[in-house]
Amino acid sequence: MSETASAAISVAFHGVTLGMVLYLISVGLSVTMGLMGFVNLAHGAFAMAGGYVMTTLMNRWSVDFPLALSVAVAVVIAVSLVLERVLYRRFYGGNELDQVLLTIGLIFMSVGAATYIWGPLAQPMRPPELLRGQISLFGRSLPAYRTFLILCGAIIVTLLWLALERTRLGAQLRAAVDNLRMAETVGINTSRLFATAFALGSGLAALGGGLGADLLAIAPGYALDNLVYFLIIVAVGGLGSIRGPFLAALVVGVADTAFKYFVPELGAFFIYALTMAILLRFPNGIFGRT
């Protein structure tokens, strides 16, 4: 196989992995923004919290990977429910500036708290024995953990979409995103729906943060450093959409990996330029409602 083709496959593989992780983290943000009209800049902090809880359980108490990940998701869901009740719900659909300030404040708090508890260095992430090293697939040798990530991502995405289409909660969610007041009128308990959606989004973020701990390093600046990526995915994918961000995350993941691999001297510049171009053509995102 030629050098370029091999590099292209490698880039596509790593790009898709990154895209999966980014999607898991960002999809909750898309729902919060589309459904509740809330710009939650601190969404990345939930992913970071998930990563921290998981790596701490694994490194310090040598808990198994699956258990550690589940505990991390559960903890983050619990915390997010409390935050939603106490803080977030007061600002739904309200002043954009207030939301931005509130959530920037939360980001700064997360930076301070993480540094205080875990120190400034990134947390090491050691995949379980089974997922270390390489596996050979289609005559190529691929990193086992990344392959696992793609697989995991694919399963979760499928479940998520099925849930959205087939369950009662999914139907309520779609109805509320389409027309909130009408949904209230037909008797959907939107307050509870908001809380559920928020908790679900935060849980998915924690899942993404935990699974992707070796891609997006778990360090105190997490929420701030990766914010642009999460926002790009939501804005490009379209607010309140579940599928749009998936495509956007894949595009961002692959494009970012490709640009950094082929033209490293320009780094992330292209991805920003691309975002700008897309947003100018589609101000509401590719899958956004106009």
Add this chain to the structure above:
Amino acid sequence: MTASLDRSTGDDTAMLDSFARRHRFYPFEALPWIVAVIAFFAFSDYLALLAQILATIIFALSVDLALGYAGIVTLGHAAFFGAGAYTAGLLAANGWGEPLTGLLAAAVAAGAIGFISGAVILRTSGLTLLMQTLVVAAMLYELANKASRLTGGADGLQGMQVWPIFGVFKFDMFGRTAFLYCFAVLFLCWLIVRTIVHSAFGRSLTGIRENVQRMHAIGAPVNRRKVLVYTISAALAGVAGALIAQTTQFVGLGVLSLERSGTILIMLIIGGVGQLYGAFIGVPLYMIAQDRFATVDPVYWYFWIGLFMVLLVLFARGGVLGVWARWRDWSKVRK
């Protein structure tokens, strides 16, 4: 509006009077300058910090112009601040250390970036606009980071040589010249911003912030005005960046960071948005507190400023000026 047209000329002069009153300088407006002069003599050991505060007030004023008056919610004003800082820095590092022309060049460069990006992104609104401002700053950050042969990249720009002002006043190690220089530039910028917000143009900006549809309906060129104020605001931010670069003789990547855009927003909010004087209250409060606490432990500083922001949004909306206005109304009602 029709009523006032039908009225006699006497009433028209009354209306003109009220316009003139708005422009009039009130005694309280001298307060920041008196405080600054007192600080110059009383805290002569801290002049370097005070100069930074004065320059940052210009930055906050520029954000206030865009956010407080025109209602453009921006998370990317560091783009212009950084563009100004790098312009002045690069000039001084490459053999042109004249400070005043450096400032002018910074204003032009930042203004140009503001004009070009504004013309493109100000057509959008809400979250999309927020994203676009963020992306513009992120692009410049990445450019400065990667063009390390020119900018020094992550190590920062080294070797700036800033000449004396007017060829006479050298920048001394106590920061005396730096303070007076920033003081003078701030005063000028404040006059400019004050004139703008009280002008008909400034009024129409408030109109755009409050009700875009109606401004469109009465035929105001909404987009052109937004781009214009964005350009002016960018140029001011560039001046602020250049001032800090020239007085500290250093430019680091931090001038373009998201953190910088976020903290300037915080400083402005602490003081109060859209009231011209919020910048004069919020910036000193934030920067003095930061100087006291952050040098001891920057980690705690982040946590506490974050908590403070959350509490501010929950309980003290409008910042210091907002709380003050509410307290005044409340005490009036009680009487």
